[in-house]
Amino acid sequence: MLGFNKERILFEKQTTHSFCQVVEKVYSKRPARLLYSGKVRAAQSGIGLDSSNLMLFGYNQRFMEIIEQLPGVKNILLIGGGVYTLPTAISEIRADIQIDVVEPNTDLDDIATEFFNFNPKGRATIHHLGGKEFLNRNKKLYDLIIIDAYHEDQIPDEIRSESFALSLRDALKPEGFLALNVISNLKPSAPLSECQTNYSKVFNNIVVYSADYERADYYYDQNFILVATSNDIVFRLKYPPLASSGN
Numbered sequence: 001m002l003g004f005n006k007e008r009i010l011f012e013k014q015t016t017h018s019f020c021q022v023v024e025k026v027y028s029k030r031p032a033r034l035l036y037s038g039k040v041r042a043a044q045s046g047i048g049l050d051s052s053n054l055m056l057f058g059y060n061q062r063f064m065e066i067i068e069q070l071p072g073v074k075n076i077l078l079i080g081g082g083v084y085t086l087p088t089a090i091s092e093i094r095a096d097i098q099i100d101v102v103e104p105n106t107d108l109d110d111i112a113t114e115f116f117n118f119n120p121k122g123r124a125t126i127h128h129l130g131g132k133e134f135l136n137r138n139k140k141l142y143d144l145i146i147i148d149a150y151h152e153d154q155i156p157d158e159i160r161s162e163s164f165a166l167s168l169r170d171a172l173k174p175e176g177f178l179a180l181n182v183i184s185n186l187k188p189s190a191p192l193s194e195c196q197t198n199y200s201k202v203f204n205n206i207v208v209y210s211a212d213y214e215r216a217d218y219y220y221d222q223n224f225i226l227v228a229t230s231n232d233i234v235f236r237l238k239y240p241p242l243a244s245s246g247n
Contacts, residue, residue, distance in 0.1 A: 010115065015107035022115045024049070032056055033115060035083050035108075042153040045082035047116055058212040058238075059181045059223045060086050063146055064093075065237050066179055066227070073097060073143040077171060079131040080149030083112035087124040099124040100142075102134045102149075132158060135167040142172055147180040155182055160194045165202040165228070178203070178228040181211070186218045186242075195226055203228035210239045 010033070011022040018037045027034060027046060034046040034056075046056040055061040063086060067073060074097060078087060081103030090097055106128050112118035127134055131149055145168055149159060158164050159180075168178055180199075184192035192208065200206045210216040211223035224242070227235065234241060 011111065013107065013111075015105055017105040017107075020044075020107070020111065022111065027056065030056065035111065035116070038151075038153075042150070044150070045085050045116065047085055055085070055089060057223075059148070059225060060089070062209060062211050062225045062237050063148075063179055063181075064089060066177070066225075066235050067094065067097075067144070069235055070144060070177065075140065075142045075144075076100070077138075077140075077142045077145045078102065079134070079145070079147045081108070081126065082148070083108050083116040084118045084124065084126075085116055086146070086148070088116070088118055091121060091123045095123070097123065100127060100140070101125065102127045102129055102131055104128055104130050132164065132167065135164075135171055138171055140171070141176070143176050145172060145176070145178045147178070150183070153183060155184075155191050155195075160191055160198060162198040162201050165199045168228075169202050175231060176229070177231070177233075180226040180228070182224045182226055183221050184224060185221050186216060192224050192226065199226065199228045204230045205232060207234055208242045209235075209237050210242055212239075214239055216242055 007023055007025040009021055009023050013020055021036045023034050023036055031049040032046050033049055035044045037044045048056045055064060067090060076097055076099045078099060079102045081101040087099045087101055090099060101124055103126060147159060182192045182195055184190045196206055207227045209225045211225055216222060
């Protein structure tokens with residue numbers, strides 16, 4: 001990893017939503033290019049610069065594992081696009097999938113194209129709207145909805161709410177799935193617990209997976225994947241389910 005021992009800033013800009021930097025450095029023991037944003041300088045998106053075909057962030061790799069286990073998926077809604085590393089990866093392995101991406105920050109399009117290999121080949125449509133606004137206008141039904149939307153390093157209150165869960169259910173086909181990235185710990189007052197409580201009021205089945213660890217730490221924030229569905233399917237992801245609940 002010669003040349004990556006020190007962080008190198010390739011680009012920085014004050015966008016309409018936050019201050020952004022494109023940085024090259026070692027991340028998770030891999031040479032990587034990252035998009036940092038916000039006052040807390042959170043890593044919003046990233047790609048590996050090595051020969052691995054795994055996605056840089058564990059939660060994105062878990063999303064890919066879900067898609068691989070749903071061969072019938074044709075339409076995906078992604079709320080929170082960043083610099084579109086996930087739709088780019090999906091397009092590379094599944095030419096038959098159409099993806100609607102909701103990303104309010106218009107400045108990220110050029111950054112994605114210049115620094116993050118964004119080239120969806122017509123299979124991704126970008127909507128520069130907020131998630132709730134898009135859902136209020138939307139008339140389509142999706143096989144899979146993925147949510148990776150954050151303000152700084154916090155999932156917005158709106159996304160954790162029962163009303164947002166209802167909007168998501170209305171945008172899913174009856175046999176569809178929802179997968180939500182949540183940064184949280186396992187305390188009862190934490191965002192993950194709030195999501196589990198509110199989404200279980202709307203969906204028949206809720207299953208939670210750790211994105212990065214075999215045994216999730218109770219006290220410290222990390223990434224979790226919450227899967228919500230009216231089906232009874234449990235995905236075989238890299239790490240086994242931590243918890244499940246149903247109506």
